[in-house]
Amino acid sequence: MATRTQLLFLSLGRRLSQHLKESVLAVQDYILLTAQGLNALVTPPRYHQELLAQMDSLGVQSLSIVVLTGMFTGMVLALQSAASLDAFGARPYVGRLVCISMVRELGPVLTALMVTGRVGSGMAAELGSMVVTQQIDALRVLGSDPVRKLVAPRLAAALIMVPLLTIVSDTVGIFGGSLISIFNLKLSWEFYWRSVMNAMVMNDLVMGLLKPLVFGLILSSVGCYMGLNTSGGTQGVGLSTTRSVVVASVTILSSDFFITKLLLILFPVA
Amino acid sequence: MRETMRAILGLPPRPAPAPPEPPPRARDSDEPIISFRDVHLAFDHPVLQGVSFDLAPGTTKVVLGGSGSGKTTILRLILGLLKPDAGSILVDGSEVSRLGEEGLRPVRLKIGMVFQEGALFDSLTVGQNVGYRLVEDGEMSEEQIEGQVREMLGFVGLAPLYDRMPSELSGGQRRRVAFARALVARPQIMLYDEPTTGLDPITCTTITDLIVKVRDLDGVSSILVTHQLRDAFNIARTFMFRRNGEFLPRVVEDLSTLEGTEFMMLRQGQVEFRGSPHELQTSDDAYIKEFLS
Numbered sequence: 001m002a003t004r005t006q007l008l009f010l011s012l013g014r015r016l017s018q019h020l021k022e023s024v025l026a027v028q029d030y031i032l033l034t035a036q037g038l039n040a041l042v043t044p045p046r047y048h049q050e051l052l053a054q055m056d057s058l059g060v061q062s063l064s065i066v067v068l069t070g071m072f073t074g075m076v077l078a079l080q081s082a083a084s085l086d087a088f089g090a091r092p093y094v095g096r097l098v099c100i101s102m103v104r105e106l107g108p109v110l111t112a113l114m115v116t117g118r119v120g121s122g123m124a125a126e127l128g129s130m131v132v133t134q135q136i137d138a139l140r141v142l143g144s145d146p147v148r149k150l151v152a153p154r155l156a157a158a159l160i161m162v163p164l165l166t167i168v169s170d171t172v173g174i175f176g177g178s179l180i181s182i183f184n185l186k187l188s189w190e191f192y193w194r195s196v197m198n199a200m201v202m203n204d205l206v207m208g209l210l211k212p213l214v215f216g217l218i219l220s221s222v223g224c225y226m227g228l229n230t231s232g233g234t235q236g237v238g239l240s241t242t243r244s245v246v247v248a249s250v251t252i253l254s255s256d257f258f259i260t261k262l263l264l265i266l267f268p269v270a
Numbered sequence: 271m272r273e274t275m276r277a278i279l280g281l282p283p284r285p286a287p288a289p290p291e292p293p294p295r296a297r298d299s300d301e302p303i304i305s306f307r308d309v310h311l312a313f314d315h316p317v318l319q320g321v322s323f324d325l326a327p328g329t330t331k332v333v334l335g336g337s338g339s340g341k342t343t344i345l346r347l348i349l350g351l352l353k354p355d356a357g358s359i360l361v362d363g364s365e366v367s368r369l370g371e372e373g374l375r376p377v378r379l380k381i382g383m384v385f386q387e388g389a390l391f392d393s394l395t396v397g398q399n400v401g402y403r404l405v406e407d408g409e410m411s412e413e414q415i416e417g418q419v420r421e422m423l424g425f426v427g428l429a430p431l432y433d434r435m436p437s438e439l440s441g442g443q444r445r446r447v448a449f450a451r452a453l454v455a456r457p458q459i460m461l462y463d464e465p466t467t468g469l470d471p472i473t474c475t476t477i478t479d480l481i482v483k484v485r486d487l488d489g490v491s492s493i494l495v496t497h498q499l500r501d502a503f504n505i506a507r508t509f510m511f512r513r514n515g516e517f518l519p520r521v522v523e524d525l526s527t528l529e530g531t532e533f534m535m536l537r538q539g540q541v542e543f544r545g546s547p548h549e550l551q552t553s554d555d556a557y558i559k560e561f562l563s
Contacts, residue, residue, distance in 0.1 A: 129392075130392075133387060133389060133392075134385045134386070134387065134389035135389050135390075135391055135392070137346075137349075137351055137385065137389065138383075138385060138389040138390075138391070139391075140349075140351060140371070140378075141349055141351070141378055141381070141383050142378075142402050142403045142406060142451075143375055143378060143379065143403060143406050143407070144406055145371065
């Protein structure tokens with residue numbers, strides 16, 4: 001006869017196993033949704049108007065926050081690095097450090113996180129609202145495939161616009177660093193920009209443009225998945241929105257490590 | 271691959287992918303247009319248990335029942351939005367429970383659905399909502415679509431609202447726009463999910479008149495899910511005919527002479543009653559008596 005402790009462990013084991021199964025199934029469904037969304041990008045019918053609307057919402061309307069984030073990140077990076085580099089008499093390397101940090105890491109990651117907060121959550125909220133008000137059912141009944149109509153344009157918009165926003169962020173960040181270098185650190189304009197140009201190599205550009213592609217896919221697919229899996233009315237919409245930001249942000253930050261590791265193996269720094 | 275993973279995880283297998291569906295055979299005119307045969311469905315608990323019924327062409331079936339009795343689930347099963355665990359569902363000769371999304375498309379084209387709250391697309395205007403299916407079909411020019419949409423909005427009495435957004439409409443107007451959207455492609459079957467719930471009595475009458483018009487003037491078969499008894503009996507006893515271009519109603523007071531409308535009552539996922547409005551009203555069943563009181 002099982003003791004109470006054994007029964008407790010048995011019950012805990014069952015719950016853990018159930019939770020694990022549900023998590024694995026959620027990952028499976030997420031991968032299937034993303035794969036179907038990507039497949040819908042390359043097969044007709046396509047919804048061009050929807051794509052343009054999403055590019056406007058995701059890209060153009062995110063421009064101001066990306067510019068502000070990039071500018072202040074570049075400026076604070078110049079200030080902080082100058083303080084550290086001064087200890088080694090290496091202040092002239094500020095431009096190099098700002099450039100490499102922005103292009104390789106801070107530009108892609110901060111842009112993706114800002115877009116996740118602004119747009120990824122919006123995707124989850126919009127699709128979640130459509131689920132709870134039966135608009136997704138109505139779409140299916142009226143002959144549309146929700147993956148083609150809703151998911152594919154959002155994935156495409158993120159794949160196009162997040163890299164473009166990252167380029168803007170990098171450029172503005174390096175420019176912000178130059179303002180601090182000239183007006184605060186008393187370096188010359190030419191010296192700063194020569195240092196930036198000397199620092200930039202092809203590997204940096206590859207890394208700086210590959211990451212936003214992956215991050216764009218993550219933030220849009222997580223937003224769509226969370227939105228389409230909404231249940232429980234308006235409270236469920238709120239929950240999906242929060243989850244989408246948390247899951248996408250953590251996934252972006254953790255995948256950044258693995259992408260960096262892989263790219264450093266494929267394209268070692270000279 | 272997915273089945274392998276589900277087997278490893280100890281989860282029940284998903285329904286097997288449907289084999290290529292043979293083209294639906296021609297249906298005899300007296301064959302039911304919708305047929306449920308011993309349909310079972312369960313989520314965490316049983317939702318439908320052995321539900322069977324037929325809908326004859328040109329007739330109306332009113333599905334009554336308390337909350338959670340499985341009324342709306344029946345409509346979702348007909349549309350292929352849900353798949354049954356067991357049993358078969360035939361819609362105009364096609365077994366919808368075996369069809370994938372692509373196979374369901376031609377079946378769904380025969381059906382118009384009015385959702386409970388309208389389910390209008392928030393980002394589209396009233397005109398775009400109503401014309402959505404025609405645009406998706408891609409078989410008509412923009413001018414033809416606009417003409418048909420305006421005609422349909424005129425039918426539901428909302429022609430001036432063509433350019434409005436759904437957020438600017440009242441509850442009753444949203445329901446009527448949803449009605450126009452469901453009707454615009456001239457479906458053979460109409461499904462109504464609680465079309466009058468939460469509306470004032472005058473708007474309820476407007477909606478029930480529309481349901482009767484579509485049934486009597488276009489010969490559309492319909493299933494009405496509701497728990498509004500007054501509206502259900504009004505639909506059963508009212509008939510609409512056209513004289514000199516005007517729609518005129520005829521109300522039959524004696525329920526025992528009514529034809530064309532069958533009532534079905536669900537209780538905890540099972541059919542509790544099936545019969546004419548008169549049989550429902552005179553039933554000795556304690557649950558039905560309580561429901562009607």
